[in-house]
Amino acid sequence: MDSLITAAARALASGDPLGALKRVALRDDAPALALRGIAMAQLGDLVRAKALLKRATRAFGPKETMARARCVVAEAEIALVSRDLAWPVKALDAARAVLEAHGDRVNAAHAFNLEVRRLLLIGRLDEAERLLAAFEPPPLPPASRAAYELVVAGVAIRRLRTKAAHAALARAEQAAREADIPALTAEVETASLVLKTPAVRLIARGEERPLLLEEVETLLASGALVVDACRNVVRIGDTVISLSSRPILFALARALGEAWPGDVPRSTLLYRAFRARHTDESHRARLRVEIGRLRVGLQTLAHVTATKSGFALSPHGNGDIVVLAPPVDEQHAAVLALLGDGEAWSSSALAIALGASSRTVQRALDQLLADGKVQWFGQGRARRWMAPSVPGFPTILLLPSPLPND
Structure with missing residues (x-):
């Protein structure tokens, strides 16, 4: 050299x-x-x-x-x-x-x-x-x-x-x-x-407050029944029930968790699960079916019981029920979370990271762009997406020792 x-x-x-x-x-x-x-x-x-x-x-x-x-x-x-x-x-x-x-x-x-x-x-x-x-x-x-x-x-x-x-x-x-x-x-x-930085919002007994990751770790080890809206799971300690592929069941679980120790009226559950403002008997029948599925899905962790006005969730034992929600409720929070690292992402890379189809990711990006939450540069396959509010930093040393022919 x-x-x-x-x-x-x-x-x-x-x-x-x-x-x-x-x-x-x-x-x-x-x-x-x-x-x-x-x-x-x-x-x-x-x-x-x-x-x-x-x-x-x-x-x-x-x-x-x-x-x-x-x-x-x-x-x-x-x-x-x-x-x-x-x-x-x-x-x-x-x-x-x-x-x-x-x-x-x-x-x-x-x-x-x-x-x-x-x-x-x-x-x-x-x-x-x-x-x-x-x-x-x-x-x-x-x-x-x-x-x-x-x-x-x-x-x-x-x-x-x-x-x-x-x-x-x-x-x-x-x-x-x-x-x-x-x-x-x-x-x-x-x-x-x-x-x-606060990682999630804790929703318990009708109140909200932000939690750091360290506080989240403590909460998960406390024995409380946690309805995790970041991962779409319900858990107590190491026992985890995933509802990520069943969005209606998770919407019901979250609504019941946020209302604990009270119950949730049927009309509220119909809107949370089906976005139904005007309901009929078919909606109510479907709600009964989905509540039955939720009751079976959560039977190892909690009870789902009927009340005069609706339904309530109660854990086995004397523990609390809490809900962990993203810092900001956003339809496309997962996409924003990836873009939050300050790097420029292609839509195909976002699809790989999220395990979703390219078309699904592109629809999310189009909606976020219309809302002014993301920006893009480049054309065609060279197009990259960024969250405009997150500053980037120069890339670190690529090869940490002298390169060729030494």
Whole structure:
């Protein structure tokens, strides 16, 4: 590696993409193209970065397998940041295997982080957790340590293990300070805000108040019957009954949970479940059928009983009933939650992450656009969607150690 390439790689490692470009901007050899691509990605020009890295991959000779693998890892990082979730994961797995075989455990660990981050984005939490449990990270430089701890924190947050999340974020903050990369520090600070921002609304006994994730964890361990309107489940402790595929039953369960310890009139239940303002005997017959289905579905956790005016929900035992609702009731809350990370998403990536059809996601985006809650840029397949109120941060260091030919 010549002196300019070495200096450019060190500039990138310290979070100085402009300094790296000053040294290699006019060069078209393979190592320079790779470093230019990483620098452009750090500056936010992901399209140009992707093109440069593809050129670098082609320019490296067939014997330079480790350099080519590093370029693949950088492309995977760009795909993740640009929410190209259909990017071929097998290529990343192969690149990680090459890096491990050549002893580049730092970049292999970075590739592992990308795999887990993608699994978190698309909701495959069990698989992400299994990978983390089986992975023993090697001694890593500060930037890589921070990225790894952010992945650990992400899993802990989604599992509602707030103590583990706080500990991982503290380690990530320490590593980010040692790395002294502003974009990485900003990413850690943004991740930490999740634990300091109200995550849900608690509805109990006719009152509402916001809850932090730590308070949600405490509530779920308290033995209360929780009607979770964020995941569309009803649970007591570790016993969970999912109604995500039965929206009418969940609407009834939520209405009954919000009214506890009172009951809910039949007319209110008809509107909540069927949006029926003017009812007839067919509506009332359907309500009786759905209440019967709800009674069977929740029989291990609670009773659904008829009253003079309607129906009431009561738990087995003496526990309370509470409802957890999103911070803001919004028809397309799941789409907004994904866009809330500040990155630009394609409609196809949103569909993959939500497990929904592309047409369903597009209808949601069109409605949110009409309401002024999202914005788009680009045309055709290049169109990307963002939540306009959420500021973005520069992407972090793509490859945490000097790139080619070292």
